[in-house]
Amino acid sequence: MTDISQTPGAAPTAKPKSGSLFEKDARTKRRNAAESRFKMYGIAAIGIGLLMLIVLVTNIVTAGTGAFQQTYLELDVDLKADKLDKKGNRNIEDIKKVSTFGYAPLIASALESEVAKLGIQTDLSAKDMGKILSKAAQAELRNYVIANPDEIGKTVSFRFLTNSRVDGYMKGRVTRDSIANDKSISVEQLDFVDQLRDAGVLYKAFNPDFILGADASDQRPEAAGIGVSMLGSLFMMFVVLALALPIGVAASIYLEEFAPQNRLTDIIEVNISNLAAVPSIVFGILGLAVFINYMHLPTSAPLVGGLVLTLMTLPTIIISTRASLKAVPPSIRDAALGVGASKMQAVFHHVLPLAAPGILTGTIIGLAQALGETAPLLLIGMVGFIASNPPDGIVAGFLSPNSAMPAQIYEWSKRADPAFYERAWGGIIILLIFLVTMNTIAVILRRRFERRW
Amino acid sequence: MALSWLLLILLALAVIGYFAGRSRSLASVGGDTRDLHSLPSYYGYNVALTALVPALGVLIIWLLVQPMIVNSTVSGLIPDQAIPEGSDRGLVMSEVRRVAYGLEGAVTSGAMTETQAQDGSADIETLTKTLKDSGQVLTQDITQPILVAAQKFRSMTSTGKVAMQVVVLALALLGAAFAYVRTHKEFRARNVVEQGVLALLLLAASIAILTTVGIVLSMLFETMNFFQLHSWKDFFFGSTWAPNFRGGSELSILPLLWGTLYISVIALLVAVPIGLFAAIYLSEYASGATRSIAKPLLEILAGIPTIVYGLFALLTVGPALVSMFGHGGTLGISWMASSNAVLTAGLVMGIMLIPFVSSLSDDIINAVPQSMRDGSLGLGATHSETVRSVILPAALPGIVGAVLLAASRAIGETMIVVMAAGAIAKFSGNPFEAMTTITTRIVSQLTGDTDFASPETLVAFALGLTLFIITLGLNIFALYIVRKYREQYE
């Protein structure tokens, strides 16, 4: 002992009471194994979560991108004057009397001459050949003629939509095996499609009508678009923004800055936090009972949808607005009060502008949530309505029946023809692009204007 | 005069009032603003608000109350014998409204003169023809009582409208005049305006309460109507859900509740372990960089609309499960007949709830003070021992609250179950079978051609009310637990 202490600074040589630190005892090994297992569970849990995200996104992208492309057939149609304008005086009313049915022979003969020109050998009858085209083709032709009556008598080149089965075949969704029991298309027709494709007149191309166009009936999935319901969503968002933002901000200012500590304030606060968690379908029931059955507002109107979504979004906006008001330090209020401003002036001149970025962020997130909401729209009739025409004018935009993006997607998912499923996924891509954009703006706003006090 | 014009006039009045009040206040001090009690603009706001706010308030109340009065008066005019067999007063009333709107439309479009429209003894057939020719929609044949009621409806509505316009405009003018006269340099305009603004702020805050009251009342009335038509015993204690629009339905909530709870339990079995472990890893192990990437990525799952999950369940997960468990599937067992199943909906809902559970638990775990971790690590506990024996027990109440909130989400979730759970109400323990839920039935009973007098439709309100009460109870309880938990560490 003494010899050690006589050389202070030398390494201590005293033996440890228990085992050396350098050797792990069995128990420690076991505990460390448990530790790494536990950590693995955590990594696995995150992995599963992220995997699900990847699967979901991949699924959406692979299943939905097809909707942005459509198969077209290029044909030169001879707009025969003797068929379209028998009187020959180009009177638009007379031209309108020719129904879409009257345009069918024009397309059939155009197809026949195209086949002859390309030298394609096929056993199909002219009628069966024509069936590879969409039922929308005749209407498209008629609309063109009515819009351009001067073109009658000339030969005009058109790009017609093909039937959804042909489109599915071009995209690989439909195969020769899968159509065994399908009455709407035959193997011969697919062979014919192959020949047309090899000749270069039948091809896939970007389809702007999916984004901008209107919904189509059950028979014509190839013609369906999400544009009109996008307008419906847009009008709903106007309503939500115009109502939820001012009401939400006013309510938050009251609760955060002026509310006395009393029973009423407590009730309001508990109410708001509970409303935020009420199932959205309940808001739909409220909308149906109050706005439609009681107030007799028009069914399926974006105005009603907007009102329902406003009530649903209000709690979100109030909660985030209150948080941003709370983040403004009391010293700002004291400073304003100290120079003789009234409390109201302090709030409106100083606190509110400082909280504005946070309020805006919360509002955008609330709007994004409202944009994707479907369940309440089911009950106020925005699903099941075929949004086939864009609203004419702003008032009609709010009041005339329309669909909304998520409602349109749900509508497509219910239809029998699987070609609509591709539309539904495509619609989801568009919806998600909107949501991602809105959330990105919110994040940028938050980063850009976030203040640390 | 349309409503929009009335609103525009009110706005114009307010703007004029603003400038008039402002200039009067300036005039009262000869242009020297220092002698004014408040800034000149406050005198302007005072006039504008006094003109606008009471008028708008009356307008809104009038718009809400008038249809109620008109409806009840007109509905009293319809004799009982005028109500056809199998119909009821409500249906006849909607026909009355339709005829009234038709008459209005016909007069506006010039297809009918005002006198013709008001002629109570008009020939029904010619009238019907005139209406149809002018493009008005009529679903039933017009009968004499309906016509009389419709004419009464129309005259009451238009009288009411005129009266409303007169009252609202008069109120606005009076308000403006009153405030204008009061405008004087001694008048405490700022205090008055601020009181007014405060009242408006309070009104905005009360909308939350109004919404709740609206939800409860709207469902309560219809639920009471339902219980007059259908036995409450069958609703709460029956065992079968078999709506039949020809009558004799059995409408019990129990099978629906079973389906709802079964799917929710599966969803929680997926979401709680994954969400909780993810939260533990993120808050206890992950480095700052990992956390800042993984956490927002996981939260994307929470921002995806439920329609997307619904479609995912319907078109991807369902068919994938069938190809495993279905007839001729990879596992060689044919347990699953259709892609609509409890398991499909439960799994997808579970995925949706992962970020919900994980971010709530993350917050709660982070609220456990660092000194707890130090204490445990300082004793030589490993990190996982610290988490299991110190942090989780400390955070347990909060985590229970989070799970309850997730359960309330699962119970109220609509789109996923509407698209993937199926429509068959039954008590079964087999997760591969299709079952139905409360929300699914609310949607199906209230969409399509609905007759608001039949128990088959009204049951949706009783279901909605039950759903509201269940989720509200869960939420209040969960929020209470979480709040208590937070207070403990503050």
Place this chain on the structure above:
Amino acid sequence: MNDMSRVERTVDSKDIKIAAKNVQVYYGDTHAIKDVDVEIEDKTVTAFIGPSGCGKSTFLRCLNRMNDTIDICRVKGDILLDGEDIYDKRVDPVQLRAKVGMVFQKPNPFPKSIYDNVAYGPRIHGLAKNKAELDEIVEKSLRRGAIWDEVKDRLDAPGTGLSGGQQQRLCIARAVATAPEVLLMDEPCSALDPIATAQVEELIDELRERYSVVIVTHSMQQAARVSQKTAFFHLGNLVEFGETGQIFTNPVDPRTESYITGRIG
């Protein structure tokens, strides 16, 4: 140091428990501990004193590797416990911390019963073969923590329900229960009132019989009351280390003198 102190040290010298050589600690870019050499003896109370932010707590947390839990913290140099480098990569911090226990500034009992608080360490380290042994360890530890008499009738009550001083003694009992060889105390009395402080100080003095105790304190009086050795830290440097009596009555370094007489700190 002068000859006198060497003679004195030879008289009542003890085994050296912890030897630190050239220890450097970095927090990110900040050099928090600069080149510290110190030897901590067994069965002795060593006090670390110095102004706020001088690095005394940081250095204390190096001794049982609690700094490992902070990502940006790096430790260089050698810290030997019974001649073994505790920063060697063969060393498991979990095993190390069982030998070098720690008591924190704020009493931090777990939200469990008093019994479970004390039994926690023995359970995770597997020190008791059965319930009876565990009971014995708990009682012995609570007695060593000088709190047995106050809590023996309510071992099932939550530890968080005790008063501040009781909580801190419970935490000491909890640390003692894992049978450590060294006890590190990070300002154990700073959250306590004077009476509770006196009780804890008395306890520290008793603990000296079995353990090597290292205490970080803000209070010079406390250091003078409880410790045999004192180290004075200033701006991350170990300025002076020696017998407590010598440091307080006859400091060698002018900075020590300034601190003790209240001119810095």
